[in-house]
Amino acid sequence: MGCDGGTIPKRHELVKGPKKVEKVDKNAELAAKWKYCALSQEKLRRPIVACELGRLYNKDAVIEYLLDKSAERPNTEVVGHIRSIKDVKELNLTDNPAWEGERRNAKGDCYEDMHRAMFICPVVGLEMNGKHKFCYLQTCGCVFSVRALREVKTEICHKCGDPFRDEDTVVLNGSKEEQEKLQKAMEEKRAQAKTGKKSKKNKVVETASKPLELEVSSEPKSMAMNRESSHGSSSTDTAPGPSGSSKIEKPIVTAGSKRSIQDMEEKSEAYKSIFTSHSSAKRTKSQMSNWVTHTPYHF
Template identity: 75%
Template structure:
């Protein structure tokens, strides 16, 4: 039973005030962005890639996502803008010599510094732990801090020597405003590439159509035909018709002795030919046989019994 003597409630038990807003630990938030993959939430390990919005991923996780987009994943909205492996860039990172790895505090008896990062800036030496702004180049994938780019102003990469422009710089794990700017720039870049691709296709189709029309309308030119027939019929020659091209001579083809090829006129009707010449052909009356002269077709098959 209990409570026979009564209870005295306190004010905080009777009056409910506003709920306290849960504060996110900044160190934990920075560690989640700079030490873990944005898609698989696993620890970052080489090879590491970055998208056009500046998020960090493990390359293996991106490849698995692209191979099977239908699989259920907790953070698929983070990689909706990634259409293929060309939309990400593999980063050329510089290792931190002070990084001892995960095995340094196995027993748990050592202080673990949350701000110690795996990678540093190759120019200034700042650790890539989220306290300083870092950029990567879309041309070569090298990573530098903002301080290095301001102190050493150049249009050539400090690490590999490739040229770059200001538009090639992408902020890693930037703020919401910076991410929105990067998204607008990405959409403009993709729309320009789409328009250029369409114009190129239209140009190719126009060129192919003009070529086809030119080939269909192209007629043979400079056709020369020479015909010469002698009274005896031995010197007849005719040049083969065809298109005249540069460096090619017109070939002449000699006609065979006898009637001109393609002529429907009979030789026996030609008055300028002699009778002896006409008798050479089967159409002459001397070559024709009567019914008595024509013998039946007989086959002899010997049988031996």
């Protein structure tokens, strides 16, 4: 049953004291941030994306989260600020030539260097393992060490040649203070984007309403000008005479008034006789009947 047969128990075996707080290895914690996805906790593999706060994700994990946000995941608070795929940037990373992969220590019979990283800085050659600060550019997605940007100051990307500003640099896996600054900058950008969209909508509404006002205000003037021109051209007309000063007044014909064909002097009598308004088509009283039947077939 125990404590018999000459066994001598020790104090910690009989008395249970407070549990010791397990200390997390800082080196292992740093290496985990640079080797594992912040959302799925799987190993990072291309394509790798980063958010505006500098966290690293697998692109597949972010797409799965955006497609189904209702699914239960352990680290959903890490991606709460990601609204769409536009809020992340795919990184343009530089491979480390000294990286041998995971197959080297498959048996576990050799030393594994935790600080050996898959990617390096293309300018200085520092490994991206958490010991050195790295940042990426929001314009092109290229990744450099902070030391490289400080030593070689330029406004053009060292890798692809695209222009950038200091505001476009985002620190990867920064400290709490750095992440707070990045979060404030992100909120300010989004607020400015909202105000810009509202101002654009107001401008579109104003530009759409101005042509309607111009059309309404310009219609009476154009109608008045047309009327004045029509009156001026049709009311008076000069005709050649002995003195050259005689004028022949013509009747004003409006658009709504009807003019009889029989009054047209330019038409011939043969043409006028076709219509019922001609004098030949009119009947005398003797020709017209003064009686009416139920079905009058008379002429």
